[in-house]
Amino acid sequence: MVAVTINGVTTQAPDGISLFDCADGIGIRVPTSCRKHGKCKECIVEVAEGIESLSARTEQERHLKGNFRLSCQATVTDAPNRSLTVAALKREIRCHTMRRANLRIERHAFGLPMGRQAALEPAVTRDGERILIDDEEIARAAGPIHGIAMDLGTTTIVLRLFDLESGEQIADTSFENPQRFGGSDVMARISYDSEHRGLLMRTLAGYLTRAIEELPVDPKTIYEMVVVGNSTMRDLFFGQSVYTIGQNPYRSITEIEMAEGRRTTTSLTSTGRRCLLPIHPNARVYGAPVISGHVGADAAACMLAVDIAHEDRLIAVMDIGTNTELILGNRHRTLAASCPAGPAFEGGAIACGMPALDGAIEDVTLASDGNFHLGVIGGTAAQGICGSGLVDLMSELLRAGRMNSMGRFEDDGHRITVDAANNIFFLEGDVNELAQAKGANVAGLQVVCSQYGIDFDEIEVFYLAGGFGRHLKVDASRRIGLIPNLPESRIVQVGNAAIEGACIALLSRSRRRELEELVKRVEHCRLETHASFFDYFVEGCQFKAVESANRVAG
Numbered sequence: 001m002v003a004v005t006i007n008g009v010t011t012q013a014p015d016g017i018s019l020f021d022c023a024d025g026i027g028i029r030v031p032t033s034c035r036k037h038g039k040c041k042e043c044i045v046e047v048a049e050g051i052e053s054l055s056a057r058t059e060q061e062r063h064l065k066g067n068f069r070l071s072c073q074a075t076v077t078d079a080p081n082r083s084l085t086v087a088a089l090k091r092e093i094r095c096h097t098m099r100r101a102n103l104r105i106e107r108h109a110f111g112l113p114m115g116r117q118a119a120l121e122p123a124v125t126r127d128g129e130r131i132l133i134d135d136e137e138i139a140r141a142a143g144p145i146h147g148i149a150m151d152l153g154t155t156t157i158v159l160r161l162f163d164l165e166s167g168e169q170i171a172d173t174s175f176e177n178p179q180r181f182g183g184s185d186v187m188a189r190i191s192y193d194s195e196h197r198g199l200l201m202r203t204l205a206g207y208l209t210r211a212i213e214e215l216p217v218d219p220k221t222i223y224e225m226v227v228v229g230n231s232t233m234r235d236l237f238f239g240q241s242v243y244t245i246g247q248n249p250y251r252s253i254t255e256i257e258m259a260e261g262r263r264t265t266t267s268l269t270s271t272g273r274r275c276l277l278p279i280h281p282n283a284r285v286y287g288a289p290v291i292s293g294h295v296g297a298d299a300a301a302c303m304l305a306v307d308i309a310h311e312d313r314l315i316a317v318m319d320i321g322t323n324t325e326l327i328l329g330n331r332h333r334t335l336a337a338s339c340p341a342g343p344a345f346e347g348g349a350i351a352c353g354m355p356a357l358d359g360a361i362e363d364v365t366l367a368s369d370g371n372f373h374l375g376v377i378g379g380t381a382a383q384g385i386c387g388s389g390l391v392d393l394m395s396e397l398l399r400a401g402r403m404n405s406m407g408r409f410e411d412d413g414h415r416i417t418v419d420a421a422n423n424i425f426f427l428e429g430d431v432n433e434l435a436q437a438k439g440a441n442v443a444g445l446q447v448v449c450s451q452y453g454i455d456f457d458e459i460e461v462f463y464l465a466g467g468f469g470r471h472l473k474v475d476a477s478r479r480i481g482l483i484p485n486l487p488e489s490r491i492v493q494v495g496n497a498a499i500e501g502a503c504i505a506l507l508s509r510s511r512r513r514e515l516e517e518l519v520k521r522v523e524h525c526r527l528e529t530h531a532s533f534f535d536y537f538v539e540g541c542q543f544k545a546v547e548s549a550n551r552v553a554g
């Protein structure tokens with residue numbers, strides 16, 4: 001027997017049993033639509049420990065690399081097939097499905113301007129039994145009419161379901177993007193898609209199908225879906241080639257076609273049937289327009305949510321993720337940029353890093369006696385440190401003089417023990433990864449501000465968007481120089497502004513038209529071509545308060 005832990009639940013498994021059946025035995029539902037025949041590719045698990053105690057990869061798993069396996073193909077085996085690790089000797093396997101229920105995903109938005117959000121004017125209407133989209137009949141039915149807004153992130157996905165006649169939100173749901181077996185950032189997904197065309201799209205469609213079927217309405221009453229996401233995620237979902245987004249000058253197919261005069265918008269339109277979803281087959285699936293390059297439909301949705309088209313104040317929106325999106329401006333002029341920050345702030349590439357799951361340290365205080373006081377998500381024993389915990393930790397080390405502004409540890413060599421009982425530690429090498437992620441964000445902001453011709457000080461409202469931004473401590477973030485050194489009163493942690501923008505576009509045709517016009521007016525800052533980007537980046541890698549480069553220079 002082998003101890004198998006799936007999504008934190010442990011069972012004793014006999015040799016020869018598949019991970020799929022192990023999961024089934026302990027009540028964990030693994031996504032499938034091929035009944036364990038190795039065809040649907042949906043039953044992926046990520047093996048954290050003990051992969052040596054599993055059978056060799058099968059032909060059906062050729063598309064998977066690293067620690068990813070198809071749970072219907074991977075069986076617990078007597079004979080470890082590679083060199084023995086501690087886990088293999090102890091006969092332990094730890095893995096999780098691609099849909100972990102306990103990941104903290106930001107579903108909501110806070111502190112957004114509310115004045116113009118509420119008007120109900122959906123594209124889907126009814127005339128007796130005729131269901132119309134933009135006044136064209138697509139179906140005949142007597143029941144309710146529903147719509148879905150979706151924020152399709154590289155890491156997480158959020159869906160909200162609305163009654164389109166009352167405007168009432170009926171339900172919401174969120175889960176991890178299952179495409180992470182194709183890499184954690186957009187460039188890795190682009191490269192994966194070029195080798196296994198269509199597989200990422202089909203896997204996602206399988207997970208979305210299940211999520212939609214679990215909503216408390218008949219999926220066939222869903223007649224429209226609005227999708228926002230970065231350029232790569234959006235285009236993968238619509239089955240477009242994303243190859244050109246990965247090659248200089250990093251343009252999506254829609255952007256190229258628009259520049260060539262072959263289309264008038266970068267938005268995409270498809271149907272439920274073509275997107276392989278269980279909603280009404282004639283339902284319209286609308287992909288909001290992308291701005292340019294990697295600055296996608298999620299950034300466009302954020303602009304709608306913060307109502308930049310009617311804003312007189314100078315505002316900035318920073319959505320920190322594997323790709324950080326930046327927007328700066330007001331109704332007169334708007335700039336946008338995308339910074340390749342990488343996965344460090346989501347726990348990737350950090351020795352004890354992990355996503356914001358139960359067991360993640362999210363809160364760190366360094367007491368005067370040198371001990372760490374830790375807050376752990378779910379109140380369980382610590383298993384690792386998530387992004388907000390890493391920011392806290394570095395801020396505390398800096399405050400206490402145990403780390404200098406160059407990210408070097410002052411006392412304990414190259415390693416600091418954070419939680420001895422649970423073997424959680426922090427390395428100087430981790431600091432380097434986080435410094436580079438931070439450096440990319442700061443450099444992006446410096447370039448955008450310099451192109452706009454302003455100092456940071458002139459930003460009147462600084463929206464910190466996204467799940468990570470929502471849980472950051474503003475003080476700690478300013479101390480390490482992750483965000484600019486602005487007064488706290490100007491910083492608004494808005495949470496998931498992109499889903500809010502998607503909802504506005506779903507519920508209001510005129511706001512959707514406004515979005516289409518807005519993206520055409522945005523100036524895209526190409527960071528990689530800016531002469532000072534590298535200098536700003538080097539400066540931004542330091543752990544100190546970030547002041548405006550323009551002002552410092554002046």
Ligand code: FES
Pocket residue numbers: 031032033034035036037038039040041042043070071072073
């Ligand atoms: S259940 Fe379909 S591939 Fe495993």
